[in-house]
Amino acid sequence: MTNDESTRFPTIAVYGASGHTGGYILSDLRRRGLTPILVGRNAQRLRAAADAAGLPGAEIRIAAADDRAALVAALTGADVVISSLPGYVDIGEQILAAAIEAGAHYVDISGEQLFTRRAFDEYGPRAEKAGVSVLSGVTDSNLPADLLADLLARRLGPAEFVISHHSRAGGDGSRGSAKTVLASLDWFRAGGWHYADGEFRTGQVDLAPIAHPNATEPTAVAKFAFAAVLTIPRHTDARAVTGAVDEIFRSNITGLTPELVASLPERPGPDSDMRYDTVVDARGADGRTLRGVLSGVDSYRDSGLLAVEAAVRLAAGTAKAGALAPAEAFDAADFLNSLAPHGITWTITNTVGA
Structure with a gap:
């Protein structure tokens, strides 16, 4: 060959x-x-x-x-x-x-x-x-967040990043996803690592409510252990990186048990709306703010x-x-653009007050 x-x-x-x-x-x-x-x-x-x-x-x-x-x-x-x-x-x-x-x-x-x-x-x-x-x-959350942060950093320079993921299904997922959370349950409960002052840290971070795309009002969020928190500082001059999910989702996972996970369906329900948005909000050292959003069709498919x-x-x-x-x-842009035939889109916009 x-x-x-x-x-x-x-x-x-x-x-x-x-x-x-x-x-x-x-x-x-x-x-x-x-x-x-x-x-x-x-x-x-x-x-x-x-x-x-x-x-x-x-x-x-x-x-x-x-x-x-x-x-x-x-x-x-x-x-x-x-x-x-x-x-x-x-x-x-x-x-x-x-x-x-x-x-x-x-x-x-x-x-x-x-x-x-x-x-x-x-x-x-x-x-x-x-x-x-x-x-x-x-x-669907980590790779897009990492690529979007790279593009945002090129425009802003040193910046603070908040990664969030909003699913229309509201946490309705597969048994495999529940097993993943269960395997690291204490870590997910605690919110995992965030990045600040040149190092990865544990502990809580105060996060303002996030206005997700197409949402009627901002949603209360809690710190979450996204892997992109680990990768973004490798290629950007990040001042801080924190993951966030809807507070109700974080609350729901705290009650997972092996028995509950075993009772869950192998796949999401047929009526589950698996559309989602992965959002990266970035603030530069000069106060400028930008938002990168990837919107997808189905978290598992994507x-x-x-x-x-x-x-x-x-x-x-x-x-x-x-x-x-x-x-x-x-x-980053080439990879994200390659997803368009699958109905996966991305944008970078100025946020309110920029």
Whole structure:
């Protein structure tokens, strides 16, 4: 196979393809004319996922998350690995470590600060030594927030950022999302890290109500542990970065229990409105304010689309090796513009008082 052919038709392995977002990942790979390798522990579930996505000829490789040798063998030969899991802090490291050992670039849809921090601190040096790129936290909230912040910082210079995410569904999601929150429940309850004065800090932050797009009035918000809080300071002169979600959502997750999570549906209800807005509000040192907004169709579908887009771009081999923020791997505007055919739009505007 020539280098040109390798760039056009990368080999992508998907771990966790039988989940809700995994189905969207497979469907988008098929749309692109790519036949992935499905990796996991249950051949029957993987074959059913491949068939449902219109990929009956996809290769199935069996490897449990706690079997390192089997994982490395299953991921060897892939240009990129997409990890689609619930609760990365529990089992995500094994897939990340195996991908690096197999010499594959890596993308995941983790929404967990604790895991993304490990990806940078513990696995970034390994990835750099192996000559592969690692991109953790590719979700509908984190990747757009990171790219929007990069574009805002180019206009404002040193700035304070507040990242917020507003879902029309009001927290109605999948069992997998609930598992993710449950795996780091105390961390999510506490609000995670924010960034201030050159370091990551815990503790509460006073946040003013946020006027979300299309909302009739500002919404009370609480600090939230978005992974983009960790990535934005890597490529901007950020003075502060804080994540925020609707106060009612933060209150709802505090009551999660294993029994409640087990009782939840595997997928959101058919009448759930999964549209969302990811918002980055930025204030420059001179007082100027700008707002970046990405508006999407379905949080789960769009996270899958983002993961595939990122994987295909990493397969081209133009990103540097190591663990990267999205804006360190890709041109922000070019990546965001590529999402338009899927109904995902973005804008940057002056905010009131700018």
